[in-house]
Amino acid sequence: MGAARRGAAVRGYRLAGVPCTPDGTPAPDHKAPLTRRGFKDATTDPAQIRAWWARWPDANVAIATGAPGPDVLDVDRHEDGDGFAAFGRLKRAGLLAGARALVGTRSGGLHAYYAGTGQQCGRLPAHHLDFKAAGGYVIAPPSVVLGRPYVLLGHRPATARLDWQAVRRLLDPPRPAQARPPRGDGDAPAWPRGSPPCPRATAMTACSGLPAAPSSPAATPGRLSRRAPCPKPRHGAPWRARPGRRRGDGRPGQPRRGNRRRRTAR
Numbered sequence: 262m263g264a265a266r267r268g269a270a271v272r273g274y275r276l277a278g279v280p281c282t283p284d285g286t287p288a289p290d291h292k293a294p295l296t297r298r299g300f301k302d303a304t305t306d307p308a309q310i311r312a313w314w315a316r317w318p319d320a321n322v323a324i325a326t327g328a329p330g331p332d333v334l335d336v337d338r339h340e341d342g343d344g345f346a347a348f349g350r351l352k353r354a355g356l357l358a359g360a361r362a363l364v365g366t367r368s369g370g371l372h373a374y375y376a377g378t379g380q381q382c383g384r385l386p387a388h389h390l391d392f393k394a395a396g397g398y399v400i401a402p403p404s405v406v407l408g409r410p411y412v413l414l415g416h417r418p419a420t421a422r423l424d425w426q427a428v429r430r431l432l433d434p435p436r437p438a439q440a441r442p443p444r445g446d447g448d449a450p451a452w453p454r455g456s457p458p459c460p461r462a463t464a465m466t467a468c469s470g471l472p473a474a475p476s477s478p479a480a481t482p483g484r485l486s487r488r489a490p491c492p493k494p495r496h497g498a499p500w501r502a503r504p505g506r507r508r509g510d511g512r513p514g515q516p517r518r519g520n521r522r523r524r525t526a527r
Contacts, residue, residue, distance in 0.1 A: 264318040285321035300398035321404035327395030328377035335391035336371040344389030359421020367409035
């Protein structure tokens, strides 16, 4: 009786244009593809389907999702929770109208069938929802896994499609972008616009040890005034040698080593 029911179901799927493939062992106690490429071998070819079920008469039925097959919303039920709360939110939002079929799964979950599209498969683990579309597959009635059957709960002619991106926006909305802090010098706040310029030491004054030149008092509000040129160090002023140079190289009053004149024999 089980083999006859599966054969009739496969013929029904084939006539509906749903690609099928055998899944499970002759004693159907787990889900495992029986063909070499699994759901990628799914077809509506009657000769191939007859050959498969003649070889494995008790095999379960797997259908490839995504056009030309259906898109399926998989509502899971696990020990740590189920997806029926999220399913209710989607239903109240009007995103689940027009389902083609409802199937009770072996775990007590639900498969909602919709018209097939080219959408990609997706998951919302926090809400216990899976979306089976292009590149996926589902086990279909009257398959039995671990002694528990997949049962057809309702069927009606419908062509509605499920918008998976709308489902994601409702249940898992994107987080708002965080505002960036104003640009400033390191952790210091930015200098107020229109205020007098902040006096800063130039690289030369920082190396020579001389104080920074004060900014011009007649600065135009909103603009930075030009700083006075840094005075050259006088003879006898403290001089800080830069790291990596020998003391005395480039010091005022002493020629650089590379600029010494070569003495010629007279």
